[in-house]
């Protein structure tokens with residue numbers, strides 16, 4: 001299930017900012033504080049009545065003296081802050097945009113899309129069935145259960161004794177009805193609310209969750225799963241997926257490029273090429289979250305740019321990651337950009353390591369899923385030869401203000417095997433802010 005996998009959310013996504021819930025901050029309890037706010041830009045004070053800000057700083061708003069300056073406190077310091085440098089939490093749910101986010105999961109369209117994603121559901125069901133002897137009579141936590149499909153499978157296929165099915169959106173009310181309609185109310189306990197604020201009566205043996213978003217991390221639900229793991233998973237418990245791997249490959253996207261940009265060369269016989277820069281900016285500024293690539297589009301072997309062990313990964317490790325890559329192109333063609341996809345594994349139960357585990361790979365060599373692939377289009381395609389090389393880095397940086405969003409920075413040098421000349425490229429792609 002993916003915030004960025006549906007057109008409506010995609011358009012809402014750009015404006016995903018009117019979270020209605022006010023995420024209560026501890027500092028708010030101090031009665032002199034009107035509300036909390038976060039700086040989304042640095043601010044350098046011009047006199048000592050002003051408070052300096054760094055992007056991501058949280059400040060307590062004491063009074064709103066004017067439309068442009070508010071009196072605020074940051075730690076022990078107080079001073080005026082410019083309102084056009086901060087986003088007040090009362091608008092945005094503290095940058096998590098929870099109102100809008102959970103609201104988006106209260107739609108039939110979304111659940112239909114996920115429940116119709118055969119590879120997705122088959123992976124979870126098969127993993128549960130294959131490990132029935134380990135799940136039987138155990139206690140399971142389903143983080144973000146949606147319709148409760150995975151919880152029902154844990155009981156039906158896994159013979160779990162008890163499942164806590166946690167769902168923050170209003171949809172949880174429907175889920176309760178589904179559990180009852182399937183005679184599972186005595187083993188599946190639907191809990192409406194964020195897992196962060198949930199009080200369970202006991203630790204669990206297995207956490208199951210389907211948290212993966214565009215480019216694996218968008219929506220940043222992984223943080224909620226990590227928190228649930230740290231708080232509710234037994235020491236020797238298992239978390240599924242147990243591992244998550246992000247892949248990146250340099251690729252062609254000729255048809256897409258011609259459709260969106262080449263088109264302007266000649267429009268009904270007229271030269272509209274002056275519009276090509278605008279087209280590139282509009283269509284390629286952010287990655288394409290619903291691109292379906294063909295294996296032959298790959299210009300090299302994919303490389304792993306992020307590998308997560310879900311039993312041990314911490315939230316802070318994910319704030320910013322950088323991976324160095326070197327690709328040797330294995331065919332001639334046109335390099336338009338890079339494609340990304342992920343694989344999640346369902347391993348982790350004790351058993352000999354050679355035991356085959358179920359995995360779900362959303363790449364071009366596997367059956368298509370609703371995640372499709374994520375395409376990062378560079379602005380200028382280059383003609384390449386077999387043997388040319390790309391050497392660079394991909395940096396994934398979580399947005400410090402909009403906490404479900406991230407930015408992917410691609411920087412690399414291209415070396416032609418024939419002429420040896422080197423071209424350097426760099427582009428920053430927000431997902432989606």
Ligand SMILES: N=C(N)NC/C=C/[C@H]1O[C@@H](n2cnc3c(N)ncnc32)[C@H](O)[C@@H]1O
Pocket residue numbers: 001002003101102105143144145146166167168169193194195196210211212213214219221224
């Ligand atoms: N797989 C994709 N793409 N989306 C993730 C799946 C999101 C589902 O999990 C719920 N959810 C997300 N975060 C939490 C949380 N912290 N506590 C409880 N429920 C949550 C959402 O309302 C969706 O139903």
